[in-house]
Amino acid sequence: DVKVTQSSRYLVKRTGEKVFLECVQDMDHENMFWYRQDPGLGLRLIYFSYDVKMKEKGDIPEGYSVSREKKERFSLILESASTNQTSMYLCASRHSSITEAFFGQGTRLTVV
């Protein structure tokens, strides 16, 4: 089975901290995604990557950056966490546009 693993299920950070969310997939997928999920807003795309060292902004990239140094790992970085970044963060990966995406369990981040 394809496995997408997010490093933490729950995180609590302070305002202004630099936060790293890690995601690892084990199926040699080309595409990887970071979404945030908020009640009533569904999943909104933050960043995606279609290859190593390649990245593209999604719909809500402000306040975030990403890193993909290896094919299996896609990191989301909050440069200076703010309370409005309190959310559920979901990582996903897929082989191509015509295949389904596989999701991690999510990281619930609380910024206080």
Next chain:
Amino acid sequence: AQSVTQLDSQVPVFEEAPVELRCNYSSSVSVYLFWYVQYPNQGLQLLLKYLSGSTLVESINGFEAEFNKSQTSFHLRKPSVHISDTAEYFCAVSDQTRGGYSTLTFGKGTMLLVSP
């Protein structure tokens, strides 16, 4: 740009009743369509997908969805729901409009609430 509209944020039904969760999309190119399900405190799981061929696709647990190109819809149906179907359902579309690379766009989700 592609977008997905799920018209109902919440659908309450009684057990064994039929249900339809609506999904409409907009895209200027050919699309691939997906339904995902999310149970409480879990990630998303694929329920079914349309890539090409038959416009009616089915899942292993009794759900089906029909791709209607003229109406740009991909509604999800089940003839008889169970309590265990209570979950949030997301419709998603994949195409290649974002700089030539494909992204996956989701609707806002529909919470299916099945009661006895």
